[in-house]
Amino acid sequence: MxxxxxxxxxxxxxxxxxxxxxxxxxxxxxxxxxxxxxxxxxxxxxxxxxxxxxxxxxxxxxxxxxxxxxxxxxxxxxxxxxxxxxxxxxxxxxxSETYSRNALADLLLKGEDYGKCDIGGGKRVLLEFVSANPTGPLNIVSARAAALGDSLKRIMNACGYRAESEFYVNDAGQQVLLLGHSFLVRHAKTMHNIDIGFPEGGYKGAYVMEMAVDWVDKDFDWHNLNDEQKLRAGKMMVDRIVVNQKSTLNLFNVSFDKWIYESEIRTKNNPDKLRDELIDKGLACLKDGAVYFKTSQFGDDEDHVIWTSAGRPTYFLPDIAYHQDKYERGFEWLIDIWGPDHHGYIPRMKAALKALGHPEDSFTVILAQQVNLMRGGEKVKMSKRAGEIIEMNELIEEVGTDAARFFFLQRKASAHLDFDLDLAVKETEENPVFYIQYAHARLCSIERFAEDPGIKMDAGKINLLKETEEFNLIKRLIEFPQIIQLCCRKLEPQPITVYLLQLASTFHSFYQKRRVVTDDRELSSARLALCHAVKQVIANGLNLIGVSAPDRM
RNA sequence: GCGCCUGUAGCUCAGCAGGAUAGAGCAGCGGCCUUCUAAGCCGCAGGUUGAAGGUUCGAGUCCUUCCAGGCGUACCA
The missing domain is CATH 3.30.1360.70 (Arginyl tRNA synthetase N-terminal domain)
Known part of the structure; x- marks a missing residue:
């Protein structure tokens, strides 16, 4: 290599x-x-x-x-x-100076491919993240997972993996029924001024109201709603919510290769059948009227229910089917990013997949730790069902995609994060991401400035580079491929943010000390080549974390 | 009770499978714009790495115990 x-x-x-x-x-x-x-x-x-x-x-x-x-x-x-x-x-x-110059020449040759490698060996990877319930808008935790997962996909693909991203939509459980029910209650009130009882644990968020206003449907017997009606209303809402989630994620520079629906999975591999198969294979058994997966035989501390005594599947069963489906589609390594509230779920899923004969290291869960929102110095409690949620849209609007993504990635996924909303708004101008983007814009500005005297960069002249500041920059540039590999190995984009800050800092120092475009046209050409390389690496690095590299600011 | 995450400068966090004098940014103080963007640069100050043991040439990093904060431990999703 x-x-x-x-x-x-x-x-x-x-x-x-x-x-x-x-x-x-x-x-x-x-x-x-x-x-x-x-x-x-x-x-x-x-x-x-x-x-x-x-x-x-x-x-x-x-x-x-x-x-x-x-x-x-x-x-x-x-x-x-x-x-x-x-x-x-x-x-x-x-x-040696020869080595540094050769490396620089090589970088210029590779351009946007500089930093790529092949440690992945073409292995097919499926990254699943966000997968937020389609019961409301995306929140801050989703934003963190989105920034992380999308960046990881970019990094892994740069390192020779064939990585794809997927969003799993839970459109088949009890919650959809409840969502539809909540909506119908609102609709009855808003459109027909009929009061029917709000369901226990129903969704009270503002989005339910907004949707309730513009939806027209034929008459229902409002006081005797049946499950079929609730479900239909629920699915209608799911469709609309998914559209919203998609557009929010697009604003965040995240586009999934695939949106996959639980209902599809259930059609392909229906829960009853899977349940019976597991029993036949001796992996599940009946106990107290419920069906248990014997996960304890595969490393979990206890067995877990896949089929309730009330006669319906728990969330676990279709989830097993879903992961099984991922393998069947040819993925060799499954990486899931989950919220901290699911961490108790890890041993269970690992055990289940192991029981189904998949190698243990072919399934990795990354926990994106919680995000505490701080407003006015106090923690904002969030609950979807109570309708108090800070939307991802709001965050993007307040802080911007670039700053928000960078902010999330600056911290390890495993670290809790206090996100002070007031501060984030206030500090927009001071956010470190601007420091890096400013370096990029400055480099573009230098190139524009050189156009007038008609000086072009010339990689053939780089042997004229002699100053310490120049070699400091080159040495930084040489580190880049190692940093990308590190991120890939650790499944953690964070080192890129640190690296880019260092590179930007090294460049700003250089800029202060050495003028690029001068009367010495040959030296100017050499320095323009160096600047071009720096610009390229900043752009490559920012691209890997999904942050834009502006030409001017 | 058990399990997981976290504890490093006033604040927010780094510290790259154990390495050399523990680093940035912000906040504070002092300097630098007739020349390619001052959203910048240079300098000063700031620390018992939560505590105590242990492993070895060497520990912020690994092990044990303890302290503090958070999260999780469903026939919910």
Whole structure:
């Protein structure tokens, strides 16, 4: 795999080979030579703890081993300028200028493909996220899941996976009935001024009212509504709500490859049949009038009901069918993003899929932790049924898609998030995302400025780059592919946000110190090439998290 | 009770499968615009990494216990 060079091997391959020849002893079979990027610039560009790790085996002080290795090390100037053995026993390498320039040239060649790799090997991945109940508008937690899932899809596809995203619409359970019922009650009141009792646990949200006003239907016997009528009303609402959810997600720069309906799954693999199959296979059994999946035999702490004694499926059963369906459609790795309220559900689903013969590591759940909304210094409690919810639309309107997405991704998914609405509005101008976008806009501005004197970037001139600020930038750019891979391995876009902030900062410093377009046309061409590379990487990075890269601000 | 998440600067958070002097942003203080965007740059100040043990060359990171906050533990979805 050749990640970031036009040379026939990458720098890590070179270093590994060089180190192995330099070590005086045979390395243990599974010994891994590790590299890291030092935070302190005086520690070079790449370092290895090889000597520290060998100290125990060789029974010699690490610094001695490090010195020996450095003395024996064949230095290839197309990669590194020097290798140094230092303090406890680290070996620090510094890029050669040739290496930096080659890497820059390579970046310019790859353009929007720079940063991509193939660690995914074409594996088919299905990311399922948001999947909010179609009983109301999307809320803040959905927004967080959307930002995370959509970005992960982009990152995984950049890393050689074939990742698709899917939204699962629960349009078949009891809740749809209840939703329809709630609506009909409102409708009767609004259109006919008839008071019938609001159902226990019904949906009181404003959206029920709004929909109730513009819907016209034939006469019902309002005081004797039947399930069929409630269900039909419920489905009508589901359709409308899904349309709204889609448009909200589009505003958020999220488009799903597929919207799949629970009702479809039930048609394809109906719950009764699945239940009987599970019983036949000995995976489920009857107990106290209910049917239990024997998940405890597959790692869960207890068995769970898939069919109630009242004679209908619990949520669990169609959900199993749905996941089974994902496998049947050829996906090799299922990644679900769930809210924190579902975390007790993980062992159950894992156990069920294991029982059905799927490898344990083919199903991953990412928990997007809760978002606490703060308004006026106080926590806003949210409940869909009580109708108190902060809509995702509202968030987008107040903060904007770019800022909101970035804000969510700046924190690890596993961390709770206090989202202060007042502050988010107030700080719109100060949000870190603008810092990065500003760098991009500035770069575009430089390019526009160069048009007048007719100076063009020229990758052939980059050997004229000599200043520290220039090499600092190049070194940052070289890190990019590693960062993307890290995000992919961790299933966590957060490092990209940190990286982009650093890159923008390095660029702003450069900008302050070195003028790009000057009378020296050749140097200007070289610096324009460097700037173009920075612009490209910022754009590539922002694109991976679904944030726009504006040409001017 | 059991399980999961979190605890790092005044605030919001990083810390890359254990590495070197724990970092950013915001808030605070002091500087920098006749030249490509000042939504910017430079500098100062700010810390017992919740607590205590343990593992080893080395711990914010791993293990144990404890403390604090949150969430979950349905024949709901």
């Amino acid at each position: 050749d990640l970031n060079s036009t040379q026939n091997k990458d720098i890590y391959t070179y270093l590994r080979e060089a180190l192995i020849t330099a070590v005086s002893v045979e390395l243990p079979q599974d010994f891994e030579i590790e590299f890291e990027s030092p935070k302190d610039p005086s520690h070079g560009d790449i370092s290895t703890n090889l000597a520290l790790k060998l100290a125990g085996v060789l029974r010699k002080p690490p610094i001695t081993i490090a010195s020996e290795i450095v003395n024996n090390l064949p230095i290839d100037d197309s990669f590194i300028a020097k290798a140094e053995a230092v303090k406890p026993g680290f070996i620090n390498f510094t890029y």
